[in-house]
């Protein structure tokens with residue numbers, strides 16, 4: 134499928150995914166992803182971390198990018214083509230070669246009864262990446278990128294692999310089709326701290342040497358800071374702050390990002406930031422009331438925050454979904470140091 138040169142690699146504009154659940158006569162509505170926008174440019178491979186606490190909508194957004202979940206509203210284009218309009222044939226012959234998932238638990242993707250190399254052969258055959266002996270060469274190349282060889286992997290069962298080796302093989306499987314985008318949902322959260330860095334370094338290497346962009350989904354700010362070029366911080370379906378990772382985490386502007394950062398245990402960067410007292414998304418009964426989703430807990434809340442939804446305003450080299458950064462705001466803005 135020819136690529137249109139001027140199109141972004143991934144364009145997400147005001148994307149929303151609503152889940153409705155019925156209990157008796159009442160319907161509850163949960164905006165798992167709500168009005169989220171982000172763009173990954175073509176030809177500039179980067180690692181974009183989508184960070185947020187459990188239930189903030191990261192996986193739902195990732196599943197929409199992978200074409201596994203249909204958006205309720207908004208734009209989701211890959212190389213200029215709406216993902217929701219792709220036919221099963223488009224997906225098989227183009228999209229699934231271009232966009233590959235990397236999952237949290239590599240052992241869950243491999244059956245204990247099957248040799249791991251069989252997954253590599255299956256992927257190569259299913260996507261017709263090569264014929265005959267060239268298949269082995271392609272598999273060996275993909276394994277080479279993650280620091281392994283087919284000779285090392287051949288004939289081995291999952292229980293003969295370490296967690297790090299299993300995750301490397303699952304990344305090699307994803308690379309067989311030479312994708313342009315990896316969607317990696319918590320790819321290191323099941324690994325020992327000592328192995329985490331090697332996998333995160335591998336993503337950086339893939340970006341630099343293979344030109345692969347990575348959407349890195351994580352609940353862990355420390356690994357996002359270490360790995361990503363840019364970050365989007367999610368709160369109950371919204372992306373509340375997005376920009377270069379050094380700016381957003383070095384000097385967070387949104388009161389929620391400030392709260393998250395202040396809750397990271399500084400002495401132990403490997404710890405997840407579970408201490409943040411954020412709310413999980415709550416299903417709401419119709420009608421839905423407006424206002425900022427952080428208003429009830431924001432130390433800087435203003436009257437309008439309870440009634441109006443803030444826009445996403447450009448401030449200090451990033452976008453912030455908060456009235457404090459609306460052009461013309463004349464009050465005092467919080468600083469990261471002043472977080473209560």
Ligand SMILES: Nc1ncnc2c1ncn2[C@@H]1O[C@H](COP(=O)(O)OP(=O)(O)OP(=O)(O)O)[C@@H](O)[C@H]1O
Pocket residue numbers: 152153163165185186187188189190191192193194352414
């Ligand atoms: N198929 C579904 N039906 C109904 N609700 C769903 C469905 N999938 C996700 N949700 C809800 O949407 C919200 C966002 O879930 P999601 O898994 O995207 O969050 P997350 O940030 O990835 O969390 P975690 O890190 O725990 O996976 C949650 O409240 C979840 O219960």
